Amino acid sequence: MSILIDKNTKIIVQGITGKAGAFHALECMKYGSNIIGGVTPGKGGQVFEKKIPIFDSVIDAVDKTGANATLVFVPPSFASDSILEAIDASIDLIVVITEGIPVRDMAEVKTKLARSQSRMIGPNCPGIITPGKCKMGIMPSYIHKPGKIGIVSRSGTLTYEAVWQLTSRGYGQSTCLGIGGDPITGTTHTDAIKLFNEDSETEAIIMIGEIGGDAEENAAAYIKDNVKKPIVAFIAGITAPPNRRMGHAGAVISGGKGTAMAKIETLANAGVAISPTPSEITETLFKIYDP
Amino acid sequence: MNIHEYQAKALFEACNILVAKGVVIHKLEEIPEALNQISSDRYVVKAQIHAGGRGKGVFVNSLKGGVKIAESKEEASALAREMLGNTLITHQTGPKGRKVNAVYFSELLTIDKEYYLAVLLDSVSSQPVIVVSTEGGMEIEKVAEKTPDKIIKVLIDPSLGLRPFQSRYITYCLGFQGKQASQMSGIINTLYNLFYEKDCSLIEINPLITTLNGDIVALDAKVSFDDNALFRHPDILEMRDLNEENPKEIEASKYSLNYVALDGNIACMVNGAGLAMATMDIIKHYGGNPANFLDIGGGATTQQVTQAFKIILSDSNVKGILVNIFGGIMQCDIIAAGIIEAAKAIKISVPLVVRLEGTNVDIGKKLLEESGIEINSVDSLSEAAKNIIKLVNP
Numbered sequence: 001m002s003i004l005i006d007k008n009t010k011i012i013v014q015g016i017t018g019k020a021g022a023f024h025a026l027e028c029m030k031y032g033s034n035i036i037g038g039v040t041p042g043k044g045g046q047v048f049e050k051k052i053p054i055f056d057s058v059i060d061a062v063d064k065t066g067a068n069a070t071l072v073f074v075p076p077s078f079a080s081d082s083i084l085e086a087i088d089a090s091i092d093l094i095v096v097i098t099e100g101i102p103v104r105d106m107a108e109v110k111t112k113l114a115r116s117q118s119r120m121i122g123p124n125c126p127g128i129i130t131p132g133k134c135k136m137g138i139m140p141s142y143i144h145k146p147g148k149i150g151i152v153s154r155s156g157t158l159t160y161e162a163v164w165q166l167t168s169r170g171y172g173q174s175t176c177l178g179i180g181g182d183p184i185t186g187t188t189h190t191d192a193i194k195l196f197n198e199d200s201e202t203e204a205i206i207m208i209g210e211i212g213g214d215a216e217e218n219a220a221a222y223i224k225d226n227v228k229k230p231i232v233a234f235i236a237g238i239t240a241p242p243n244r245r246m247g248h249a250g251a252v253i254s255g256g257k258g259t260a261m262a263k264i265e266t267l268a269n270a271g272v273a274i275s276p277t278p279s280e281i282t283e284t285l286f287k288i289y290d291p
Numbered sequence: 292m293n294i295h296e297y298q299a300k301a302l303f304e305a306c307n308i309l310v311a312k313g314v315v316i317h318k319l320e321e322i323p324e325a326l327n328q329i330s331s332d333r334y335v336v337k338a339q340i341h342a343g344g345r346g347k348g349v350f351v352n353s354l355k356g357g358v359k360i361a362e363s364k365e366e367a368s369a370l371a372r373e374m375l376g377n378t379l380i381t382h383q384t385g386p387k388g389r390k391v392n393a394v395y396f397s398e399l400l401t402i403d404k405e406y407y408l409a410v411l412l413d414s415v416s417s418q419p420v421i422v423v424s425t426e427g428g429m430e431i432e433k434v435a436e437k438t439p440d441k442i443i444k445v446l447i448d449p450s451l452g453l454r455p456f457q458s459r460y461i462t463y464c465l466g467f468q469g470k471q472a473s474q475m476s477g478i479i480n481t482l483y484n485l486f487y488e489k490d491c492s493l494i495e496i497n498p499l500i501t502t503l504n505g506d507i508v509a510l511d512a513k514v515s516f517d518d519n520a521l522f523r524h525p526d527i528l529e530m531r532d533l534n535e536e537n538p539k540e541i542e543a544s545k546y547s548l549n550y551v552a553l554d555g556n557i558a559c560m561v562n563g564a565g566l567a568m569a570t571m572d573i574i575k576h577y578g579g580n581p582a583n584f585l586d587i588g589g590g591a592t593t594q595q596v597t598q599a600f601k602i603i604l605s606d607s608n609v610k611g612i613l614v615n616i617f618g619g620i621m622q623c624d625i626i627a628a629g630i631i632e633a634a635k636a637i638k639i640s641v642p643l644v645v646r647l648e649g650t651n652v653d654i655g656k657k658l659l660e661e662s663g664i665e666i667n668s669v670d671s672l673s674e675a676a677k678n679i680i681k682l683v684n685p
Contacts (some may be wrong), residue, residue, distance in 0.1 A: 011383070019592065034468070051599060051636060052467070076519060094576070098460065099588075099589065100519045101519060102490055102494065102517055102519045102520035103412060103490070103517045103519065104449070104487065104490050104520060105519065105520075106417070107418060107419065109446055109449055110417045110418075111418075111449055111450045112450070116392055126619055137590070137627055138619050139619050140618060140619055140650045141296060141651045143648075143649065146665045153565070154565060155563055155564060155565020155566060155569075156563050157561075157562055157563030157565060157566035157617040158563065158565035158566045158569055160619060161566060161672065164617075164648060168509075169645075181565065183412060183417075184417040185414075208565070208570060210564075210565050211568070212415045214415065218415075234569070235566045236565050236568040236569040236572060237572070237574070238564075239437040239553075239568075239571045239572050239574075239581060240568055240571070240584070241385075241551070241553065242497070276576065276669070276674060277569075277572065277573045277672075278566075278569040278570075278572070278573055279573065279671060279672050279673035280673075281678070
């Protein structure tokens, strides 16, 4: 009852010796995630937490451990190189937590990614968790509970908000994933909703979006034609002032599609239930879904 | 990061793109010398602010238009005197407008044809896109709306770069021929390279013109850069104009806090951009007005939290504060320590509602309880929003 990760996912952590990398690698291990190696160039041969081997390169780590997933904490100026390294080593799932990677670097990564079999989640995201089985990310563990509702979001903390609303009322999640708030992401809302739609153990879907771009509109088009499962959306940024984040010519490309209101309308027209506030996501879902 | 038109034109000139000859001034006494440097009897006088719509903008002293044509040195000088230090309001500046700290004089060229040319990131394909149109000099949004077929977009694979067939295609679509076609191809190549090498998020020329003697010249220039990439462009960072930014936002950026000033009276301090926006939304939903957007990020320290309080409290409109933290990387005890530290350092004289959830929430709540600071502590976001609105509007 999950998408992308489960108990058998074999994970390495790139940047495991950094402050955030070390802290969250340990947290993931405590949760029961199958962390089997780390990569920090120059520190190959060392050992993390007395049992996890550290390698100089991703290829080496994959050769020695058989890893099929990587969690990336490498700082922004080196992050794209680390992602390219993971794609080159044919890692199936690349989860990038790093915030602040230059757009140009991600544009290059994205073309390489398109020619590979790897899936990337993020960057600038909280990661992915299949409650009770596997956590690859920085989300607080205790708020999650195994269950049948899938959650996809561009925002980290707003995802926690939705998860906590479910868990504190006794309902669990199949998988929760944060796809990241950057202009270029590896996995889109549509990709995640497609996976949830095809997952037999996910019964309902919560989708959280925000202003800018047109990922939510694309998802709406997919939902309209393909999704029969109950689905609720919350879009953040109704009060966000215009012209603060979107450039002048950017508006040409998105053709007036970037505002919260436009996204809400498009989703509602696709049959998605809209939560009026971030606090009412669960209530809105339970109006259309009987768990 | 945005730069001024005159700075963007200097970048263009450095890579051999023709621009209308011009000189910028920052002080009144620089006007005569500047006008002497331009060998023309008619001038364009342009207010330099980081906002579009300058031509149709209005100054607070009722002078209309931030872009004016002057028929003589005297007229150009008089216009510059009115513009400099004045505040220009355009559809992009908001009602408060922007103070004009620089004025740009340029020669007036005779236009044969006008074009639109931009390089930016296409959010759908995640690739750079070159956008051109024969409908130059107009608002491109209006062209997109009324005659979308007059806009041509060419996507560039970033790993291959701009290929000759692509610049040829763009050139011929715009109707250039012969020598002018190769000149135009060269301009497109140069601009794409500039976009790529300098990590631009936008290069926009509207209009790009042909003159009667056949030159292709950038009459206007708008260039902005990816903030995430500024670390590798110290030369670009030097062009940052702090006068164009809100002082509180500058102060916030020194501490890696993401702050945007708004005009309400309920300040927010939140971790994560999405939750920060959602917190503003819910305040509005229950009838309040947010005073700011503030994302303290994923790994804030006690010092950053203290600074965040100082910044939001320096806004005299603020009548209450809502702290909303859902700890992931951010640990609730750090927020609590920051609140206590801030309360010691600066007197928090307005009501404070705190909602903590997530990593180390129990330690955080206990720290706040034991601190003796007057805090309205709640568990849910809707409760937090309702409480702060009640406290601000008793």
